[in-house]
Amino acid sequence: MGRQSSRGRDIDGIILLDKPLGISSNALLQKVKRLFRVNRAGHTGALDPLATGMLPVCFGEATKFSQYLLNANKRYMVTALLGKRTDTSDAEGRTVSCRPVFIDQSRLEAALDHFRGKSIQLPSIFSALKHHGRPLYEYARKGITVAREARTIHVYDLHLHYWDHTKVELEIHCAKGTYIRTIIDDLGELLGCGAHVAALRRLAVASYSTERMVTLAALQNITAEAPEAPETLDRLDALLLPMDSAMADIPVVNLLSDIAARVRLGQPVAVTKQLKVGMVRLTEGDAGRFFGIGEISTPGRLKPIRLIATSRTK
Structure with missing residues (x-):
């Protein structure tokens, strides 16, 4: 067990959270920090409230190495709906346009090929990229337009899992700095019908296994009866991965x-x-x-x- 202080425990390690739908990454971080009664914690790259899946959280000295996970490759499963474009490129945004969908699978596959390998992407104005110390989405919500710089992204693999005329499911393995919402928005424009993200799940970060993810509900069940008991804290600590697992390569x-x-x-x-x-x-x-x-x-x-x-x- 970690060292206890008047404020909390000094423990070091990484836990792979399975972020649920509808909660911000920071709100989830704060809940888990309280459950573990840990002094210092930080996540390694926020997921939108709409997104679910792997959110590595570093405790204690592991926060010194969180950059290696921020810079790591990611894998996502995304469900996109064709025919409607939104200002945020996802289902929570305001509708910008609705257009008919006239495509076949061969045209869809040809459009998807445009995103494989290296390409240029202009980040969404609703992204968390900083401008003068503030995230871009804060400007966007106030109707302020901020110039963004296009960047090179790298998609290592893009696999079409499902297509039924207006619904598309893709698995995307990509390098850091890739915005999945922007890929879907760009795909919709390339097809001439518009598109937005209906669901997004992060499957993997770096080489971490999906099977090691832990839900908030599972952690709450462990702490339900005796949250401060030594055996409870030992059970929680057993879920932590070594801090150098972030740098396995x-x-x-x-x-x-x-x-x-x-x-x-x-x-x-x-x-x-x-x-x-x-x-x-x-x-x-x-x-x-x-x-x-x-x-x-x-x-x-x-x-x-x-x-x-x-x-x-x-």
Whole structure:
């Protein structure tokens, strides 16, 4: 169990929440933070209230490495309705236009191919991208137009699961910064009929398995009878993934304790020149305790980048 303070517990790890429909990512974060009685927590990329699915939440020292999940690839299942375009590109928005749908599957497949691989996307004005420190959707709700910069996105895989003239179900595996709502809106314009997102579910983030997701209801059931009991908190903590699981694709460098101590002081150290240049996970000793991220900047030279507090590695 994590260390207890007057405010809450100091625990480190990652939990994969299965976000339900109709709640904001931050509201869900606050509920789970209270259930775990944890001091510090943060999510790794918001889902719209309309969206459901995987929302990794980092506790304690794991928040230092949340950027690796923000930057990770994502996989989504999206249901789109053709024939109606909305200002938010989803079912919660105001209708902008309604047009007849005159397409066949071959035309749909040809349009979908436009989005595979790399393409240019203009983010929605209703996105959470920041402009002068405020999300774009705040400007949009006040009727203020803000210039957005188009960006390159990468869709690794786009699979058509279902089509019945006006309803389309797609599975999309994409890189960070890809707006699924914008893909659907652009698809509708390409087909000449308009489209919007009716349902969106995030299936995966990075290499995390869907099976490891936990619902809010399941957490509430665990805490229902004795929320502060040690055995209750132990059951909750058993659901946490190691904090370095966010960086599973980064190579590991295990250091002797005396070398690790120098790295913790911020000092670069010599390592074998066989290690490739790039980011590495740092572990220590026979137990292989994770204690941070480093970088092989030049062959044979390792420097610390982001480290766990010394008190949390004991």
